[in-house]
Amino acid sequence: MTAHAATQRAATVEFEHVTKVYGPGAAVTGAPAAVDNLSLSVPAGRICVLVGPSGCGKTTTLKMVNRLIEPTSGRVLLDGVDAATRDVTELRRGIGYVIQHAGLFPHQTIAENVATVPRLLGWPSARMTARTGELLAMVGLDPVTYAGRYPAQLSGGERQRVGVARALAADPPVLLMDEPFGAVDPIVRERLQDELLRLQEQLAKTILFVTHDIDEAIKMGDLVAVLGAGGHLEQFGPPAAILASPANDFVARFVGTDRGLRRLSLLSVGELPLAPVATCHVGDDGPSLRQLVPEGDFAYVLVLDGDDRPIGWIHRDRQTDGVVTPDDIESDSPLLDRRTTLKEALSLLIDASVQTGIVVEETGAVSGRIGIADITARMQGADRSADRSADRSADRSEDRSGAGPAGDAEP
Amino acid sequence: MVIDWGWIAGHLDDIVAALWQHIVLVGIPLATGFAISLGLGIWAVRRPRVYGPITAVTGVLYTIPSLAAFALLVPVFGFSMLVAFIPLTTYTLLILFRNIVAGFQSVPSEVLEAADAMGYRQRDRLLRVEIPLAVPLMMAGLRLAAVTLIGLATVVSILGSGYGGLGQLITDGLQTFFPTKYVLGGVLSVALAVVVDLLFVRTERRLTPWAGARATGAVPA
Numbered sequence: 126m127t128a129h130a131a132t133q134r135a136a137t138v139e140f141e142h143v144t145k146v147y148g149p150g151a152a153v154t155g156a157p158a159a160v161d162n163l164s165l166s167v168p169a170g171r172i173c174v175l176v177g178p179s180g181c182g183k184t185t186t187l188k189m190v191n192r193l194i195e196p197t198s199g200r201v202l203l204d205g206v207d208a209a210t211r212d213v214t215e216l217r218r219g220i221g222y223v224i225q226h227a228g229l230f231p232h233q234t235i236a237e238n239v240a241t242v243p244r245l246l247g248w249p250s251a252r253m254t255a256r257t258g259e260l261l262a263m264v265g266l267d268p269v270t271y272a273g274r275y276p277a278q279l280s281g282g283e284r285q286r287v288g289v290a291r292a293l294a295a296d297p298p299v300l301l302m303d304e305p306f307g308a309v310d311p312i313v314r315e316r317l318q319d320e321l322l323r324l325q326e327q328l329a330k331t332i333l334f335v336t337h338d339i340d341e342a343i344k345m346g347d348l349v350a351v352l353g354a355g356g357h358l359e360q361f362g363p364p365a366a367i368l369a370s371p372a373n374d375f376v377a378r379f380v381g382t383d384r385g386l387r388r389l390s391l392l393s394v395g396e397l398p399l400a401p402v403a404t405c406h407v408g409d410d411g412p413s414l415r416q417l418v419p420e421g422d423f424a425y426v427l428v429l430d431g432d433d434r435p436i437g438w439i440h441r442d443r444q445t446d447g448v449v450t451p452d453d454i455e456s457d458s459p460l461l462d463r464r465t466t467l468k469e470a471l472s473l474l475i476d477a478s479v480q481t482g483i484v485v486e487e488t489g490a491v492s493g494r495i496g497i498a499d500i501t502a503r504m505q506g507a508d509r510s511a512d513r514s515a516d517r518s519a520d521r522s523e524d525r526s527g528a529g530p531a532g533d534a535e536p
Numbered sequence: 537m538v539i540d541w542g543w544i545a546g547h548l549d550d551i552v553a554a555l556w557q558h559i560v561l562v563g564i565p566l567a568t569g570f571a572i573s574l575g576l577g578i579w580a581v582r583r584p585r586v587y588g589p590i591t592a593v594t595g596v597l598y599t600i601p602s603l604a605a606f607a608l609l610v611p612v613f614g615f616s617m618l619v620a621f622i623p624l625t626t627y628t629l630l631i632l633f634r635n636i637v638a639g640f641q642s643v644p645s646e647v648l649e650a651a652d653a654m655g656y657r658q659r660d661r662l663l664r665v666e667i668p669l670a671v672p673l674m675m676a677g678l679r680l681a682a683v684t685l686i687g688l689a690t691v692v693s694i695l696g697s698g699y700g701g702l703g704q705l706i707t708d709g710l711q712t713f714f715p716t717k718y719v720l721g722g723v724l725s726v727a728l729a730v731v732v733d734l735l736f737v738r739t740e741r742r743l744t745p746w747a748g749a750r751a752t753g754a755v756p757a
Contacts, residue, residue, distance in 0.1 A: 191653055218655035228650030232668045232746045241654050275746040291654075301653075 135169035135331040136204040136298040138190060143199035145185050145356070160185050160356035162199070167348065169204075169298075170329040174346035176336055177379070182356030183335045187301050190333060191220045203299060218242050221292030221300040221330070225307045227284040229276040235261070235287050236272035242295040260290040265320060282313035289321065293328070300332045307336070318344060339380055343368065343387055351376050365391050385504035386468065392503055394470055395463030399484055399493025402427050407436070407451055411444025425536055427483065427491060428454055435460065435483050435491055438536040456536050458483045461495065471500045481536040494536075540716040551705070555724055558701030561689040562732075565621050566682055569628030573677075576629075577636030578662065587637065594630040602627075602691050610695075620692040620699055627688060628681040635677025639670025672747060675740040679733055686729045690721070702728070 145160040160182040167173040175183040188194040189201050192213050201208045208216055229238050237244075239260055240253045248256075258268040264286040276284055285305060292300055305321075306314040318341065325332065336342055342349050343364040351367065353359045353375050360372040368388045371377035380387065403417040404427045414426050418441045425438040428449060437454035444453065459473040461482045474482050474497050484493045544551065576594075580587040605623035613619050643666055651661045667674075693700025693707040700707065702721045709717030741748065 193649065193653060214655045214657055216655075217653055220653075222650065222653035224646055224650060224653075226644075226646050228644075228646035230647060230651070230665060230669075231644075232665075232744065245655055245660070277746065 134298055135329055137169045137202070138167040138173075138299060138331055138333060139202040139205075140165050140186070140189075141200045141202065143186070143189060143196045143201060145182070145189065145194065146197045160189070160196075163356065163358050164199075165350055165358060165361050167331055167333065169331050171347040172325060172332040172334055172345055173348040173350060174334045174336060174342040175350050175352060176339060176342035176346075177352035177359075178354070179337060181352040181354060183337075183352050184303055185356065186352070187303055187333055187335050190299070190301055191217045191222060218245055218295065219297050219299070221294075221297040223285075223288045223292045223300070223302040223305040225304045227276070227288035229284055229287055229291070231276050233275075234272065235266075235274050235276070235279070236268075238276065238287055239290045239294055241291055242297075246295060256294060257290075260293060261287075263293075263324065264290045266290075281309045282317060285309055285317060286320075289324075293330075298331060300330045302332060302334045304335055304337070306341070307338075314341075321345070340387065340390070343390060351379060353379075389467035389471060389500065389504060390469075392467045393463060394461050394465045394467065394482075394484055394495055397467070397495060397499055397503070399495060400499075402483065402491055402494045404429050404435075404491060405439075405449055407431070407449055409449045411447050411449055411453075414439065414441045414444055414449070417441065423481075423494075425455075427494075429491070432489075433491075434489055435485070458494070458536050460485050462487065463492075467500050467503060470495065471497065474500075479536055538715070539719065540714075543714075543716050544720065551720065551724075554700070554702055554705055554721075555728070557699070558686070558689055558703075558725070558728065561620060561624065561692055561699075561701045562682060562685045565624035566628060566678070566685055568621070569625045569632055569681065570678065572625070573629055573632035573636050576633050577640060580633075580637050581640040581666075590633060591630070594626075594633055597626040598630040600626075602688060603694065606695060615696055615699075617699060619695060620689075624685055624689060624692075628685065631681045631684070632674075632677045635673050635680075636670065639673035639677075640666055642673055643669045668743075671743050672740065675736055675743075679736045682732050682736065683729045686725060686732065690725060 140163045143160060143163045147159060163182075163186060165173075175186055177183050185194055189196050190203070190208065192208055195209070203216075203220075229235075230241070233241075236254070236257045239257045240248075243253045243256060257272065261268040261271055266283060266286055271279070271283075271287075276287070279287065285308075288305065292302075306317050309317065322345065334342075334345055336345075346364050348362065349364050349367055350361045351359045359379075360367055360376045365388065367376065368380055368384045368391070371380055371384075377384075400423065403414075403425075405414060405417065406429050417426050418424055420441075424441045426441055428436050428439050428451075430436050435458075436451060437457045439449060439453050439455060443455070456479065457477070458479050459477045459482050461470050461473065461484050463484065463486070465473075470482055474480070480498075481494050481496050483491060484495055486492050576590050580590055600623070602623055605626075606619055609619045609622055613622075647665065647669070648661070651665045656665065689701055690703030690706055693703035702725045705721030705724070706718045709715065709719070709721060
């Protein structure tokens with residue numbers, strides 16, 4: 126009980142001049158990656174992604190936290206305490222661990238797998254059962270259906286969820302994830318990533334996450350550590366800073382030439398200033414549309430149906446008499462919500478061959494519009510500044526100076 | 537060839553005693569051999585360089601003809617069950633050792649890594665993860681060793697009437713030209729082998745409910 130209570134909050138993880146050199150005797154382990162004088166500090170409750178090409182020592186770095194690998198020199202501190210000074214078994218029971226193929230115990234049921242660490246800690250069985258049910262529900266698996274199954278009866282994505290539930294079982298302050306979604310297909314991977322981020326909003330664990338995929342690193346990380354050949358730390362910082370100003374050629378090459386586009390995946394529609402939208406309903410008086418929008422600006426009015434849902438655009442000058450009917454609608458726009466990333470928004474607009482997207486609230490109410498030019502302006506911002514708020518004000522002034530939709534722009 | 541059913545009915549006690557003796561002749565060496573092999577297997581998995589030498593030694597033991605083994609052991613131990621047990625035990629070692637090691641090697645490395653990372657101590661990992669997962673291949677070894685021993689144990693009758701089990705029925709029958717005895721001995725040996733094999737199969741199923749799960753209920757995501 127006390128151990129449980131003591132581990133509830135997240136812990137800081139610090140590497141102090143950590144070096145790992147594999148001796149000649151370790152050659153049996155394959156091609157060992159060395160870590161070279163690594164110092165980095167992960168604040169409590171944040172996701173730090175270790176990313177780099179294979180052989181850069183990212184997995185070695187991760188395994189030095191729970192001492193599956195011991196550093197040759199330097200220290201790894203958890204909440205300020207040197208991991209090397211703690212009993213290794215006790216240390217590991219306080220650190221969640223998720224790996225690529227989940228590594229579930231094939232001979233144990235899902236419930237037994239999830240309860241692994243609580244069982245090792247000697248929890249009473251009623252508490253273990255309750256916790257198992259809670260965790261399975263948390264990772265989106267119905268406890269009644271899944272508790273009694275064996276890992277072989279689950280899909281890869283489901284096994285990975287169980288792996289996450291098992292790692293969280295004793296509520297450890299630190300979670301280590303070694304390419305946790307590397308072995309599942311892209312659609313499932315994206316869903317698992319989203320779910321982990323959603324879980325993290327409630328749990329606020331300190332997570333060290335290893336991947337070789339820069340897109341995953343940008344998406345998952347509060348902080349990203351780019352490791353290069355020989356286990357050298359090339360750059361460490363928030364993903365936006367790394368995309369905006371790569372520290373050297375290696376990082377620039379690793380994040381790729383399309384980092385402007387990648388940067389768009391960091392921003393959501395809700396973070397941009399939205400342009401206002403004039404609306405009318407089917408059945409409204411046609412000539413009155415002119416009063417809704419001034420001439421010269423974006424001269425379109427959004428037509429709503431009886432439930433206030435957008436149907437499409439109509440030009441202010443189109444109707445000289447009569448009422449607005451659905452037949453008058455000239456063009457349509459994709460609907461975006463505030464959480465849509467700019468990358469997704471751009472792709473939706475391009476797919477629909479339009480210049481403008483309609484931003485709606487969760488209730489379906491229209492809150493504004495966003496243009497391709499608004500989005501691409503943020504891409505160009507990538508090379509100027511790392512700081513998001515600085516970028517934002519810069520882009521706002523750009524909007525005023527006419528970077529937004531031009532005079533007689535079409536939707 | 538006529539089977540004398542009357543003789544069988546009149547000697548049921550002797551027949552059951554011979555069968556029981558045969559079971560003991562197989563059971564004790566098999567259990568001893570398994571215990572030794574498990575120890576050697578764990579050692580070989582922890583220190584891979586002992587695998588080769590152990591295989592070589594158990595291989596040599598396997599090639600010693602049983603009659604020769606008896607001949608060498610009788611001067612030391614006299615005519616006793618021990619003389620029967622020792623070679624029968626050493627015959628199982630090669631089969632069991634190799635299967636036990638293969639069983640341990642069949643445990644996926646990520647499962648072992650996960651066990652370490654969850655904070656299993658080495659002994660708990662062995663008992664609760666490695667041995668349970670090695671059961672299918674261990675059982676395959678046990679089945680093979682048991683069936684081999686059931687056949688081999690019939691030779692023990694060479695040591696005298698007190699030790700022979702079902703082999704005694706066969707030897708006596710052949711020496712006295714009494715077909716009922718040697719046919720019965722042969723039939724019972726075969727039946728024992730079949731029954732023991734089935735028992736092992738059932739035990740394995742009971743110990744590995746997870747292995748059968750694979751085929752049945754794979755559920756899509």
